[in-house]
Amino acid sequence: MKFSFQKYLQVMNKVSLIIFREYLTRVKKKSFIIATFLGPILMGAVMFLPTYFALNTQGNQSFQVIDESGLMGAVFVSDDEVSYEYISTNLDVAKSDLLESDVDGLIYIPDFELNEPQGFALYGASNQSISTLSSIENTLELHIESLRLLASGLDKEVIDSFEAHIDLNTINLSNSGGEQESSSGAATIIGYIASFMIYMFVFIYGAMCMRGVIEEKSSRIVEIVLSSVKPFELMMGKVIGIAMVGLTQFVLWILLTAGISMLISVFMSPEALEMGAANSEMSSEADMMATALSALGGINMTLVLSAFLFYFIGGYLLYGALFAAIGSASDSDADAQQFMVPVTAPLIISIISLSLVLQDPHGSVSFWMSIIPFTSPIIMMMRIPFGVAPWELILSMFMLILGFLFTLWIAGRIYRVGILMHGTKVNWKILAKWFMTSD
Template structure:
């Protein structure tokens, strides 16, 4: 055990003390957030709305169209569209709408917006919405139907959802569970790829440079493999924690330096319009999420998934020589279950109780990703305790099994040079007698 920890310490310090670690862990996230802040800042201060002149000779709009973020409507007097065209050509307006007195809004007559330059797709949609809303209100008044009457007909009754245990299952809770499950699953997916391949590259480098020959003269191949897995996993854990601190810290810093950015963040405009009761409801929904359970399970499945896949990546790295194409062909059987897990996760976040989601959350090669998508929907409401315990036990057994197989492959492959290894040969190494 001391030798494993010694190798793990060497792997950890070797990577943490490199300049590339500081660049990728600290500087790169800061640069990304810097660009992110610049994009938001210029989107707030650099945007310009389209100024549209409206000549309403049919008195449809009653000299009033709601202003949008993309368009500003100015009502003017004009007897023909040519007068408005001249004003747009002179640069006074960006476009115009001419409504003749003979227009029939109840028929097939359409309203035309003429602009000096092409209007973007999002701006088109917002302009169409405000104009159509005004036309709809005008048609209702013509039929002696008030907007309040129409709204009462269109009003939807709220349907409340709950589980058989009596706990509330609101749309907000389902949405938060969906987001939490998706983010958790994708984080573990990225971790398995990044740090699993990091273990494989570390093994390949030591094998190609012949350092492994010197090390295995003092320690067993299994101890060398486990030391590398634990050391690189510790690097990943430290890097992950630093990223969390940087994400939270830079976000707080952005809002403190640029308070106006809060209006430009995704969903901020909607958040500014909610009432105090909606905020209280959202906080109540967040309180219903079992965060200790989610965080604890995330750490378990993060560690379990990393240990399981990193042992397989280490086995591949030990069998590969200098040709990187060999590594690509041998890692395909390892990558396919991870991709398969993502496919199942996309199903599980929407239907966490389906047969496919249950299978994916129990199967060790897919459970680190799929189970996190299910746990976010609730334990034991959605995920019974027996499924959670079974999944964890199977993941532990899967890690022990893959470690045993990988150790036997590693023992042979780490000292084998000059031969292209096939998956069939690696299979023989794994199950042949000592």
């Protein structure tokens, strides 16, 4: 066939019309707008709320202490947050008084044996938070330990002088001879987030693609459109249009999340600083955050983000094409179910295998799953934060491109026949026959 540039332009023009329609109708939908704005707000809430509650529930608690052993006098010291009051009433009286007072809890220290400390209890009208429990346990344990040390003739201060504290800095060596501080914790978190987002995006937008095809088919618009464009052009227009919807949502999420978390950090910081000074436990958490943040610098975020975009688009095209083919073979969402399981199985297997990959990000299972196109988008995103050799990345990307060209080709052949078939009970054999049908 003779190549004509003008004809090429006409086809491109039509495909871009289709892309544009698919894009606009979806972006204008209320559900898209809500999801786009709610996503980052939810993410922000996930970041914000635990800190918020941590800051607020701790304040102004009061406890009573009954010390029957006589060993724990002045162990609990009141401060700004928690006040302790030693009382010498009978336990039963104290318990019944507790319900009528606004004291949060009653710490009961029995007359215990140093060797066998048992019978401690915390009474309260409501459940105590885990951090309260652990702080009380800590205080008791520490004091009992030093009592035991004293009993065995050792001085607590001498023991303290032996104590050492070490932070292990993990440093990645790169070929260029540079050293980078890294944190496998941060890499794990980033890998998980990226992998899950790829999984969700491919699933959500793949299913969107499928429903779009089913809608066109069941509303019988498809033959009208096919009098103007080829089936493959219609399919590509839809697949690409929906990919752009996904990209738009992703970019908006990043921008909005960044904006919201910036707002939150500005809003939170004075309080957080204050807390840090007041509470040593909080400041150690802040230390951890700082370490994690500096470790983030060690992970190549530009690489992570651009790889994310690539694997999102590649993975979506690969699965989106298959979803479109499923849609073309189905008259309703229910019809599509029988084909969904095998098609989405590699996606689900990838997600399940993440923990395996995590144990050994450079092992052979990780390697092969990040090369095979059906699993590579999710698995590779888990591996990249841990560092992947450039040749592996290039091979994986190349395979993914081959992969989606392959599925687009297969899907196109099924789609062109399926889209015009109504009321046929479709199974795998029929799909294969459609695929083999000559043009």
